[in-house]
Amino acid sequence: MIFSAPHPRETIASYGYRIARLSGLASLPELTHLFDLDLRALLMGDRHSIERLARYTGCNPQALRHGAMDARNPRRLQLGADPGNKVQCTPDRYRFCPICIAGLAAGDMWAICIGRTDWLIDANHVCGEHGVRLMAVKPPKKARMQSDLSRMIPALVAAQVPPPIADQPTTLEAYILERLDGRSAGRWIDGVQLDVVVHTAEVFGALATRGPQASWEGISADELSQHGHIGADVLIQGPMAIKDFLGQHIGRGRYGNDYHHAFGRAFNPFYFRKDQPAYQPICAVLAEYVGENFRFTHQEKVFGIRTRGTPPTTLRSLCTQHGIGLKITAQVLMAQHGIRAGASDEVDPSLIADLAPRLKDLINAQDAARYLRVSVDVLRGLMADEVLVPDYRFNDRMVGFRPETLDAFLNRWSSPAQVQRSGGRTARTPLTTIARANRTRTSQLLLAARGADVTFIPDRRRRGLAALCVADQDIAPLLEAAKLTRRRVLPAGINSSITSANT
Known part of the structure; x- marks a missing residue:
């Protein structure tokens, strides 16, 4: 049997359910059991499971990976194979496009699409394929990743769907579709995590429409969508456009601590996320703008990034x-x-x-x-x-x-040639103690040890030079050798001093 390819951004759960029904099975779990696959691994894009399902359906494995979902992060859901496509989604609702599921009640498993990755993103409100508003039903079980969509079918069929409301995707929603389709153009914003892009766009939009000092309470869903549209227009153009935008709505300040007041309501959303690695690119641009437009008397950290100010001279x-x-x-x-x-x-x-x-x-x-x-x-x-x-x-x-x-x-004086291993019963004295008791330099004892053929015993309780010990029976020969060494050195020193005095 020849199966159709997955729809754009169709989740593996949706595609797997359609393939299971076309194969005479009731659900995706039955299909994975038939092929001895791990259901969760398949939904998360496991390479082995994807290839097994792709061989059965005859589709491109890469097309299946676009519909993978990784829910291991407790706060973010990763969509597709790109680790940068992490987003937030609400687990207590399931959103769908009324046109995509139009043939569900009739059992048309070829044309319908029960789930797309872009439907899972809270900031997306329009179906990218049909340009209509998304609807929502309450799932039988709260979950960010619905693994068995057969449980959702009764709720979707029984849903009272009004006539579809035509709507055009905003700039933010269009950008989300580009990221999920893998059509990124290598822009600066494409390297920022997707949920950070969404959040920053909404903050910038609120900054532009309501201002930094006004209240941001009571923002409706439609207004939030408009905020995302305004902010995405700025972010897509890159850091220079962001600085120009901030120049219009934040302005300049005389001293560094003025930037906290200048950002107003937009300060906390970035300040309390400055330690998250995903927010570093955004915070870096904000810090650079503050460093260029606010004067500091000392070096400061702006949104967690050290910027401008007087270089440290302590x-x-x-x-x-x-x-x-x-x-x-x-x-x-x-x-x-x-x-x-x-x-x-x-x-x-x-x-x-x-x-x-x-x-x-x-x-x-x-x-x-x-x-x-x-x-x-x-x-x-x-x-x-x-x-x-x-x-x-x-x-x-x-x-x-x-x-x-x-x-x-x-290592030189603790090498095997200079140290003998002891069973721990030999009476021994630390080398530094011998030198101190006999008013002799430790260095002279080290030199004399070679001439007297005296080996050291290590003390495992000590570290450094203090760990070198001498067996008690070797102390006398060691001191005698040290005296001979001093006698050989002393006359030479006396003769040299006499010669210098005569001249």
């Missing part, structure tokens, strides 16, 4: 902007430029911009010591004996380390 904001550390920047400013600046103090942006390449990803000596779990004195001893070399030396006091350098240092 030390904290500049460090965040350049991705450098606050502490090391403050220390370098003090050591090299004599500038004592706190996090909230104003600093010359050009000065921070010059320092940024050198300070990128660097931490100061205090933070490096904290990273290694040692004191600053121990860290300076490591640098003095050249066991640890800083990545950058600004002067005799100021140094900078990168975290990768500190990790490499720890």
Whole structure:
């Protein structure tokens, strides 16, 4: 048997019901059971289910996907395969075109259409195929997505349908049909979620007809449709037209906080939705308009987007902007430029911009010591004996380390060649404790450990350099090796000082 193709924007539920009736079945659930398909997956446009039904009917699978409905979002119903076609719909009514269902009572399953995706959108009031007003009946069960339309047939047949009222789609309704048909022309508005387009168009229309300061209460359905028509005319033309529209109805302000009053009733609909990703394109245009027409004394967030105003010049904001550390920047400013600046103090942006390449990803000596779990004195001893070399030396006091350098240092002394695993019963003492008790630099003990063939034992309860321990029986050889190391270094230092004194 040869079946007809789906009508434009016909839902899968409507098409499936017609195919089931033409196949001698009573409903779509019976058809899906016959083909062993998941009814909900089919209605939501599952590729496998769509292809199975398309092979049976001989239609294009893509035409079926235009009628898919995804109700997983609790507040939005996605129509078709485009994730941007999310809309709001009322679950306690079922709308239809009286001409589309004219042959339903006679059982003409070839020509009728029981459901179209554009009928589900609250902002649409006209059938795009016949140009008549949509009617509504109460469904037997409240649902945004009616899966079994066989339950709707008695209500549709028994409905007292008056003569169709001819009407032309508004600009907004015509745009909705374009989006659902996949005929988008690549305009700016085509990248905005469909329900956001509808809501913004209605707000702009109310702004144009009633003004920003007047009451927006008691707007009728016909007036709301006219609002959508006015707003859609603006949105379709793009951001520049939106700014021109706002210039006519919002105007300009002297100070940044004036824009709240200038937008009036149109402020809250966007402000309380500014954190929703779907509203970001609209809020970006609104923020850009405010930034171009309202003067700020400080940097402000307009509809959740930072716009214009005086660029931040505090030390904290500049460090965040350049991705450098606050502490090391403050220390370098003090050591090299004599500038004592706190996090909230104003600093010359050009000065921070010059320092940024050198300070990128660097931490100061205090933070490096904290990273290694040692004191600053121990860290300076490591640098003095050249066991640890800083990545950058600004002067005799100021140094900078990168975290990768500190990790490499720890891995070097915690490598399997330098560390022996213990069962936990060997008496051991932390290396830093040995150095402190014997008034010896930790760096000298590290160097002596190699000459004395002493291996370290890791303490899993500690982190950093403080985790290195020495077995108690190895402490004496380690200290003796450290003394020999100091004796070899000391005469050379004495001789050099004597030579310099004689000259």
